[in-house]
């Protein structure tokens with residue numbers, strides 16, 4: 563569960579981000595040889611103030627990047 567950083571109210575999670583004018587989501591990729599797709603951006607919105615937070619659906623893949631660097 564995510565709480566708004568400003569109001570500490572529970573946020574609505576799992577919302578999709580789309581590029582206006584198209585059905586394309588935004589993906590986060592790692593630059594380099596593998597160009598790994600790190601996952602889709604998701605967002606959470608605070609129903610009180612509208613504060614929007616973005617996060618990646620599968621943070622495990624990002625964790626793996628840290629492990630790989632060690």
Ligand SMILES: [Zn+2]
Nearest residue numbers: 566569608611
């Ligand atoms: Zn808020």
